[in-house]
Amino acid sequence: MAHTLLIKNMVCARCKSTILELLESIGLEIESIELGKVVVKQDIKDHYKTIKNGLKNLGFELIEDELVVLIENIKVLVIQCISENNVVDIFSKITKEIGKNDATISKIFSKSEGITLEKYIINLKIEKVKEYIQLNQLNFSEIAYNLNYNNSSHLAKQFKTVTGMSMSEYRKLQNWDRKELDRIV
Known part of the structure; x- marks a missing residue:
């Protein structure tokens, strides 16, 4: 089940690659990535806190x-x-x-x-x-x-x-x- 993450402060190609690297290091498969939005192929509830903290450490923020x-x-x-x-x-x-x-x-x-x-x-x-x-x-x-x-x-x-x-x-x-x-x- 795909899940869409909306991410604040994602404004350039470097942001996209940084976030892609973070999500892949967590073990997530990415379906698509664009400014402000990432579609992850699987459910993220087990990784939600890790994603949120990882993004925060990089200067990004999950939007809810x-x-x-x-x-x-x-x-x-x-x-x-x-x-x-x-x-x-x-x-x-x-x-x-x-x-x-x-x-x-x-x-x-x-x-x-x-x-x-x-x-x-x-x-x-x-x-x-x-x-x-x-x-x-x-x-x-x-x-x-x-x-x-x-x-x-x-x-x-x-x-x-x-x-x-x-x-x-x-x-x-x-x-x-x-x-x-x-x-x-």
Whole structure:
């Protein structure tokens, strides 16, 4: 009997491999793994405490509350969209996947996280901008295009509002001030 584990703070491929390694070391067979979700082929009740503690020791958390599951699913969808440079219509993807309208999703997210979903998306996009700047592979116009900004000046203004410095000033820094994606909210 397959069992689905919903896991908080699982935001990248490295997270997936770390969790896969943990679960396999416990002796579990994995059917599928994606950001925020692992399907285990067998029943986990005998291993539940070990899984929960192992995840906690690695900085992850099993999600059991329905509201927390919803919020984590929203975060995972936003992170996936931004990571894949698929930011054209994040809200429609979220509403399609979650099955609730924009207003409901925004209200639930804001109430739970203390920040609007729009502001959360902006903060994640700014972290992606920081990554692009650090990699030094794209110019500011290309970065703006990849993240679906109308133009680079719109991105520049938003970057300065969020970080307090221009993108050029950030590029000159030696000590990159980047936040972990699972620590944005």
